[in-house]
Amino acid sequence: MECIAKATRFMPLLDCHRMSAENALASLIEELEQDRSLAEPRHLRQRTEALDALDAYLPEGQTIGTALHHRLRTIYARLESVNLKLYQSIRREIQRSAGRGSLLEWMPDSPDGNGAANFVNRTGYDYLDELVSGVLQFEEPSAEVVRLESEMVSYQPSPARHIFDLIRQAALTERDSLIDLGSGLGHVTLIASICTSASCTGIEVEPSYVDCARKSARSLNLNTVRFIQSEVRTADLSGGTVFYLYTPFSGAILRDVLNLLRQEAVTREIRICTFGPCTQVVAEEQWLSATGALEIDQIAIFRSRA
Numbered sequence: 001m002e003c004i005a006k007a008t009r010f011m012p013l014l015d016c017h018r019m020s021a022e023n024a025l026a027s028l029i030e031e032l033e034q035d036r037s038l039a040e041p042r043h044l045r046q047r048t049e050a051l052d053a054l055d056a057y058l059p060e061g062q063t064i065g066t067a068l069h070h071r072l073r074t075i076y077a078r079l080e081s082v083n084l085k086l087y088q089s090i091r092r093e094i095q096r097s098a099g100r101g102s103l104l105e106w107m108p109d110s111p112d113g114n115g116a117a118n119f120v121n122r123t124g125y126d127y128l129d130e131l132v133s134g135v136l137q138f139e140e141p142s143a144e145v146v147r148l149e150s151e152m153v154s155y156q157p158s159p160a161r162h163i164f165d166l167i168r169q170a171a172l173t174e175r176d177s178l179i180d181l182g183s184g185l186g187h188v189t190l191i192a193s194i195c196t197s198a199s200c201t202g203i204e205v206e207p208s209y210v211d212c213a214r215k216s217a218r219s220l221n222l223n224t225v226r227f228i229q230s231e232v233r234t235a236d237l238s239g240g241t242v243f244y245l246y247t248p249f250s251g252a253i254l255r256d257v258l259n260l261l262r263q264e265a266v267t268r269e270i271r272i273c274t275f276g277p278c279t280q281v282v283a284e285e286q287w288l289s290a291t292g293a294l295e296i297d298q299i300a301i302f303r304s305r306a
Helices: 021-034 044-055 066-095 100-104 127-136 160-170 187-195 207-219 251-264 278-283
Strands: 177-181 199-204 226-229 242-245 271-274 288-290 300-304
Touching: 021 044, 021 066, 044 066, 044 127, 066 100, 066 127, 100 187, 127 160, 127 187, 160 187, 160 271, 177 187, 187 199, 187 207, 199 207, 207 226, 251 278, 271 278, 278 288, 278 300
Parallel strands: 177 199, 177 242, 199 226, 242 271
Antiparallel strands: 271 300, 288 300
């Protein structure tokens, strides 16, 4: 895990200008051992911060006494065990088609306080990505990825908080068909399938990513979600009402895809949801209108004009 302790209440314990690293670690471990709230499943954020703080002492070359190292490993395993049980519990709910609430309760700004009002304004990945990764349990791709065309962007998963924000803003219903253009391992497609009643499809050019997404769907008994191995420009987009792009391509490829989507909008109203630099390009399309403020580091939603 990337160390994010600077943003946590544990930061004072990591100030090696005031105490030795070993004394700081001992103080941190003592605090964590006494903090019973970390055993509560809903305190995932606090456990993630604690694990990140402990990670700072795990790289090879760190000089830590044997007894202290044993305590570190014990508390680390205990916190990970709580997380694992949480993920398994949510997976069981999803497998019996009752997982919608189990995930939506983690949506930022939910009543239980798991999110803050400015949560989507953060950068990078966070504890919600740990949650999604633990629930979806992707296997490592079994084959080397294909070489991308120059205008195809290397894959990065959409941060989980933005997936939840997409679900909140789009308000998908059973009448919607969400198509993720450049779906990668399937984070958006799978989470939307679990949390909404919409039909969800992922289109991805990389075969090994499609295989991983399908395996995750099968393990969760998600029988209606689909993953199609195809280049987006040759895929069938005729059933979609909502299209998602996390800047999967740029330049001429993006231009071609937008032209295809414009053709789809002739027969019905569609929505295009974007995240990342492609938002600026999509915002220039005269046949689309934005439903709210536009920022490349947040979800943007556009509607086709009548």
